[in-house]
Amino acid sequence: MSSAVPSRTPSAPAPADSTRRRGLNWRIRFAVLSTVWGFSFLLIKVGTGGYAPFQVTFGRLFFGTAVLAVAMTVRRERLPRGIRTWLHLTVAAFVLNALPFSLFAYSELTIPSTLAGICNATSPLWGMALSMVALSEDRPTRRRVAGLGIGFLGVLTVLGAWQGFSGLDFGGxxxxxxxxxSYPIGWIYVRRTLAGSSHSNLSLTGAQLLLATVQLAVVTPLFTTLPTSFPLVPLLAVITLGALGTGFALLLQYGLVAEVGPTTAQMVTYFIPVIATAAGVAVLGEQLGWNTPVGALIVLAGAALTQSRPKRPSAATGASALPQAPAEAAAGAARAARAAAQP
Incomplete structure (x- = not known):
C-alpha cells in the first residue's frame, strides 16, 4: 500500500511542494497514480515474457532508482547518513522491494496478472493481523476484526475454495x-527502527530503492544468464514498470499526500486491483470467472474495514494531542516505506 509523508525536523525539505502541484487537480493525479500502479501487474506479465523474473525485478528497481536520483539531484537532497540507518534500510529494501517484487515476477509465470493484482490487495489484511501482535498501540476493534474475516472470505472466493481450488496454480x-x-512485515520493521527519522521521505526512499537494486544486481547473475537477445516489447515494459510504476509513481504519491493528506491518498490502494483486473482482461485477454471480481470486491471491503480508526478526541473536548505524537512519528517512517513498496 500507500500512505503518508514521514515526520521530519523543520529544517528537512518536504518531499513535494503542494503549492507547485496544485496547477493539476489532485483528482487527476490520483487517477493517474491508480492507473500506473494498476497496470504494473500487466507490465510484469509482459516483461517476464521476454526476460527472467529476476531480470525484470532488477530492471524495475534500476529505472525506478534512476528517476528518484534525478529528483533528488533537482531538489538537492542528500542520501541518509549513519551506519545504523543504512543497515535498517538494507533490511527494508529486501523485505519491501527486492523480495516482493521478485515474488510477484515469479508468480506471474504461472498465474494471471489479474490474480496477482488481487493478491496484492490482501496486504492491509495481513497488516492488520500482524499489527495486533507486533504493535501495542494498534489495538483491534470489532469493526477491524470483522474486516479481517470478511477480507479473507473474499480471498477464498477469489481462489474458488468451494470447488477445491480447481485449476489454481498453488505455487504462483x-x-x-x-x-x-512481506509488505506489512516491512512496514512494521521500519516503524520500529526508523520512526522519527530526520531524513526526508525522498531521501529514505531513494536510498532504499538503491539498496534493493544492489541486492538484485548481486542475485540476478547467480540465478540467470545474460539474454542472447533483447525483445523490444518486454524491454519497454520493464523500463515503464521502473520509471513510471516505481519512480514517477512515488513522486506523484508524495505530492498527493502533501496536498490532500494520507487518508485520501491511500485510497488509491482500493483502485489498484480493479484496474489490474480490467487491464489483464482487456489487454492480455485473460479469462475471468464470476468469483474473481466478486471475491475482489469482498477483499476490498474487508481491507477498508481493517483500515478504519476510531475518531480521536478534538481539542474542544479538552484532550491533548501531545500523547499521540510518538505514535504519529512512528507511523510516518512506516508510511515512507509503504510508499516505496507499491505495488
Whole structure:
C-alpha cells in the first residue's frame, strides 16, 4: 500500500511542494497514480515474457532508482547518513522491494496478472493481523476484526475454495500472497527502527530503492544468464514498470499526500486491483470467472474495514494531542516505506 509523508525536523525539505502541484487537480493525479500502479501487474506479465523474473525485478528497481536520483539531484537532497540507518534500510529494501517484487515476477509465470493484482490487495489484511501482535498501540476493534474475516472470505472466493481450488496454480498463488505478506512485515520493521527519522521521505526512499537494486544486481547473475537477445516489447515494459510504476509513481504519491493528506491518498490502494483486473482482461485477454471480481470486491471491503480508526478526541473536548505524537512519528517512517513498496 500507500500512505503518508514521514515526520521530519523543520529544517528537512518536504518531499513535494503542494503549492507547485496544485496547477493539476489532485483528482487527476490520483487517477493517474491508480492507473500506473494498476497496470504494473500487466507490465510484469509482459516483461517476464521476454526476460527472467529476476531480470525484470532488477530492471524495475534500476529505472525506478534512476528517476528518484534525478529528483533528488533537482531538489538537492542528500542520501541518509549513519551506519545504523543504512543497515535498517538494507533490511527494508529486501523485505519491501527486492523480495516482493521478485515474488510477484515469479508468480506471474504461472498465474494471471489479474490474480496477482488481487493478491496484492490482501496486504492491509495481513497488516492488520500482524499489527495486533507486533504493535501495542494498534489495538483491534470489532469493526477491524470483522474486516479481517470478511477480507479473507473474499480471498477464498477469489481462489474458488468451494470447488477445491480447481485449476489454481498453488505455487504462483502462494508466491503472490507471500509477496503481499512481506509488505506489512516491512512496514512494521521500519516503524520500529526508523520512526522519527530526520531524513526526508525522498531521501529514505531513494536510498532504499538503491539498496534493493544492489541486492538484485548481486542475485540476478547467480540465478540467470545474460539474454542472447533483447525483445523490444518486454524491454519497454520493464523500463515503464521502473520509471513510471516505481519512480514517477512515488513522486506523484508524495505530492498527493502533501496536498490532500494520507487518508485520501491511500485510497488509491482500493483502485489498484480493479484496474489490474480490467487491464489483464482487456489487454492480455485473460479469462475471468464470476468469483474473481466478486471475491475482489469482498477483499476490498474487508481491507477498508481493517483500515478504519476510531475518531480521536478534538481539542474542544479538552484532550491533548501531545500523547499521540510518538505514535504519529512512528507511523510516518512506516508510511515512507509503504510508499516505496507499491505495488
Amino acid at each position: 498463488t502462494a508466491m503472490a500472497l507471500l509477496a503481499s505478506l
